[in-house]
Amino acid sequence: MFLTPLQTFIMILAIAAGTIVTRFLPFVLFPENKETPKFVMYLGRVLPTAMIGLLVVYCLKGVSVVTAPFGIPELIATVCIVVLHLWKRNVLISISVGTVVYMVLVQGVFC
């Protein structure tokens, strides 16, 4: 341990505080008992899909398309997931098959 136990504990609380603010802020600003402004309602409706899109890109941010393996494992696995999901519509099958395909690719094919 680099810090003392007390210092570590304070650090944990400080980090938690930053996170808590981000999570509670929208609910504090727009409480249930008051009418939610129209633009917030609008954002609440269109933001989720955009944010899930952001998370997909966020997960793939480290992929390089100019150096080997050029993001091919990610591309193959993602296409598998999309096709499988449109076909079977089973979340667990899509995710598990996609992940296994990816693991096989990075461990056995593109290593």
Place this chain on the structure above:
Amino acid sequence: MNKRKPELVQAFKVAFPHTIPVLTGYFFLGVAYGVLMQSKGYNFIWAGLMSAIAFGGSMQYVAIALLTTAFNPVQACILSFMVNARHMFYGLSMQSKYKGMGKIKNFLIYVLSDETFAVAYTLEAPPNINRRYFFFAISFLDYMYWVISSIIGGILGNFISFNTKGLDFVLTALFVVLFVEQLTKKANWLSGAIGVIATLVSLTIFGQRNFIIPAMVIIVCMLFCVRHKYEGSVKNTDVIESTCKIETIDKILNERSAD
């Protein structure tokens, strides 16, 4: 009290399958986190405490570096806010979904992670299941997966040695699936495209370390630019359907609390 318990158990049973992908991802990343903490001299108690109190995957990884440099809680707090700024948008998105949740609402907000948001947003409780218990079950399970996994990682330390390379892709897969699920509704195509394009643009301009907040700004600006498109389609698409759903749920909840 007697009536509540089976209802809660039922909610957990129904919710559990939806959390399996998160369980897999959190187990892997949580154990890895515990191992890393241990390698820096912070044992499983510290890993567990950090996970239970701060509960935020990516920030906890960043925090490992902070725990091994000079003591600076103010900087840590600001950094944590920046890294997790995207959570503010989850809160905005869950406004109507978490309405009328009562006492457990604070807990639901406290543990609203990327994964819990994405899963909970795309789900609705089955009609015979208590809605509050259902969302509580999802949030609670996800939270426990993370906390327990990081403790396990801290205890096992370096004993684990099977080849897990690529297993972290499970969370990518989860988001891809949920994204596809969203795009099956035509009304979501535009905002989905905006989310991906804006983030790619931001990633190209600002690089891997600082792209999230600019991406959020670009997304909001673009969404406001296309606002008229949505307002035009409000009348006929599934928007009305979903507001109806929310109203019915509100009604049911009110009736329940009136009982």
